[in-house]
């Protein structure tokens with residue numbers, strides 16, 4: 306069935322968040338089946354607070370790389386002959402690799418200023434791109450050093466390799482580390498990742514920590530920049546130690562502390578549409594989390610079969626002081642198993658994460674959702690101030706989630722909601738073409754646009770919005786894939 310309908314347009318109450326909440330009962334929590342109006346609540350935007358922007362982070366990373374090159378320059382007295390140049394190039398690449406792995410780990414350390422300022426998906430893209438460079442630099446470092454040493458010692462590559470591996474245990478460990486990094490790089494390539502399960506890839510990926518630990522000692526044992534330079538050794542160790550502490554703090558200690566403090570517990574599970582459920586998670590002092598609509602948590606449900614993996618799901622309603630809601634489409638084993646969750650199941654929630662939140666620019670806002678990408682936009686729809694238009698693309702009427710809620714919010718706050726339903730053939734063209742978008746939203750180029758959906762839909766929508774005259778800086782999107 307094809308429909309292009311316009312939701313109700315009236316009333317005030319911006320900030321209301323009408324969604325069915327579960328009736329909380331210690332003995333047998335249940336979901337109420339009727340809509341209930343929750344007290345209107347405007348969620349204050351944290352945008353700009355405690356966040357660091359992409360340019361500042363890239364500048365710091367670049368300055369760090371220059372400092373590393375300066376360290377090599379300062380500690381290298383003379384470079385002469387082919388062997389000297391090869392070894393020198395190998396050394397500087399080795400230093401850059403040693404620095405690069407620390408940067409890569411820091412990007413994934415879940416540091417709140419980066420998570421809020423840049424966003425997990427962007428950090429993951431930087432991490433993946435940086436990972437490719439670092440693995441290449443590690444390989445080049447090893448080959449250049451071997452070649453340079455062989456030239457300087459007037460020996461063959463094979464004999465130089467044997468000498469280094471048999472007489473220098475730190476170099477042997479670093480070589481194992483190099484192969485581990487190369488292996489992780491190979492399984493992270495797009496073609497390989499498509500063939501293995503996410504969890505398999507994730508746990509193999511953790512071997513990078515082992516690789517970094519194995520490679521550490523060879524830097525001081527044989528690295529020319531460190532052997533006679535106590536200050537360099539001190540600052541280099543401090544850099545590694547700082548990032549290790551940050552990883553342990555933000556990836557282990559903070560989630561455990563939040564688990565103890567907030568006592569996250571499943572209080573209800575509610576079917577929304579075929580293959581889509583909402584999970585209501587209760588807890589205490591949830592306002593302290595300062596979660597914003599548009600953000601997500603990594604959820605670890607503590608059941609026998611699910612405790613070992615955490616999965617990212619966005620808040621699908623504005624966070625309350627004692628209740629959070631996520632809405633999940635079953636696409637794999639974990640998301641399917643969630644429908645069998647029982648009230649009372651304890652949950653570890655890590656977050657909030659993500660920079661997909663609305664700042665106060667004074668401009669109107671357009672929310673553009675595809676499929677289950679409606680979840681973060683649903684939470685924003687009820688809380689954003691000012692004029693808002695929601696455009697929801699779905700392949701069939703059955704796939705529309707939250708229709709009643711969206712219509713109720715639209716009516717309450719005087720917003721517009723458009724459902725673009727059906728295949729292109731049924732609709733008679735591309736429903737997200739620049740022309741269609743402009744016709745739905747007059748003055749589109751003046752609006753901030755938030756897009757969430759499958760990655761193909763996001764790319765197409767971003768291009769269409771740009772084609773419709775919306776400047777790139779006004780287009781914000783979140784992909785459900787890291």
Ligand SMILES: Cc1cc2nc3c(=O)[nH]c(=O)nc-3n(C[C@H](O)[C@H](O)[C@H](O)COP(=O)(O)OP(=O)(O)OC[C@H]3O[C@@H](n4cnc5c(N)ncnc54)[C@H](O)[C@@H]3O)c2cc1C
Nearest residue numbers: 503615616617618619632633634637638639640680785786
């Ligand atoms: C920031 C973000 C917010 C999200 N919000 C929602 C939401 O509100 N509702 C919703 O239905 N889905 C959401 N997702 C997608 C959801 O995380 C995946 O659909 C889910 O993890 C799939 O797990 P599975 O075992 O069921 O499927 P699988 O078949 O195992 O995985 C399918 C795909 O999901 C991704 N994935 C799987 N496991 C993980 C994991 N542990 N961590 C990260 N990605 C993983 C991988 O790309 C994988 O290829 C979100 C994803 C991200 C990155």
